[in-house]
């Protein structure tokens with residue numbers, strides 16, 4: 001029974017658009033048993049939920065699809081990270097946790113990171129440009145965002161692969177039904193990542209630097225101790241882990257879907273080669289049409305009515321940014337991928353309101369750099385024959401499982 005539900009959930013996650021279309025057309029809200037939530041699918045309703053933060057709490061925003069086994073939980077208990085995080089907090093606590101992130105990811109700070117991101121993107125492409133073919137997710141998409149966010153946080157570059165791996169393993173542990181031994185191994189990888197983050201936090205408490213780790217540590221602690229107290233170590237690691245996972249898995253996913261859709265619509269790829277000034281609009285269209293974060297949860301704090309449906313206190317909602325982004329009342333021809341749309345940024349792919357994405361500009365820059373690099377250096381890029389694309393079963397990092405690309409070798 002449990003297994004059947006997971007299989008149905010996998011199917012739904014790989015291809016959610018038919019369900020979204022039904023929910024947008026329905027009277028009121030639709031309850032979806034696979035998601036164990038009311039689906040909010042229309043642009044207007046999604047905006048309303050995101051505006052009414054006192055009635056629709058973020059406390060369950062990241063509720064896992066799978067509860068880890070007791071043995072995996074015991075491994076996690078040996079790690080760090082018991083502390084509030086921005087994405088699941090409300091009100092004043094949320095504002096306190098969000099403030100250092102907004103500062104550290106300001107337009108000026110992001111602009112200062114662009115040369116490094118460009119250098120890393122070029123170096124990764126150098127690594128396979130002569131080969132005539134590549135599996136993009138492993139060789140590029142899982143690498144650039146980790147390097148970039150790692151630099152902003154202030155991680156030692158040698159630690160970035162372990163931290164990136166830990167982020168992917170945390171996602172698997174909480175959102176995929178894994179066998180027991182795999183759960184334990186995943187939990188060990190997560191704890192290894194947390195120890196690296198803890199080391200960084202403790203170091204920045206005594207030796208501050210101009211990086212995001214220092215800002216986060218300062219925001220959770222008081223100066224004057226010989227070393228960062230244990231409770232604040234937990235808080236800093238929770239905060240850092242949340243930011244890192246929010247920062248790299250999403251961007252990795254968007255690199256994959258953007259290239260998938262651009263190469264699947266050859267004329268739009270050719271248009272970008274001729275008119276690179278359209279690249280920012282193409283990135284927005286990729287986020288609108290098939291963005292990584294299809295939706296996050298909310299829970300009602302009191303009885304409320306939404307779209308004519310009465311909900312009791314404690315009702316779970318799945319707020320589907322991905323469904324709202326295909327609402328014909330907001331986006332004409334919503335199912336068509338079209339990089340020449342007149343108002344490309346009016347989508348909800350980076351959220352809206354109090355919890356709107358703090359890293360949107362950083363993600364946009366990495367995508368702009370990526371598409372510029374690929375259109376310029378590999379103009380003959382194509383989807384490789386014989387590798388049908390399947391989407392990963394996830395609502396939070398929607399992307400191809402693998403993306404095999406090919407081009408005429410020099």
Ligand code: HEM
Pocket residue numbers: 058061086087088098101105149242243246247248250251254287291292293296321348349350351352354355356357358359360362363
């Ligand atoms: C393609 C890339 C990305 C997409 C599609 C994306 C999407 C989103 C969305 C939809 C939300 C709103 C969640 C909600 O309302 O509950 C959000 C929040 C957030 N994002 Fe992003 N994001 C991306 C990249 C990034 C990056 C690069 C960072 C950090 C460097 C980041 C950090 C965050 C954080 C910390 C929040 C929580 C903000 C809050 O709760 O106040 N994201 N993101």
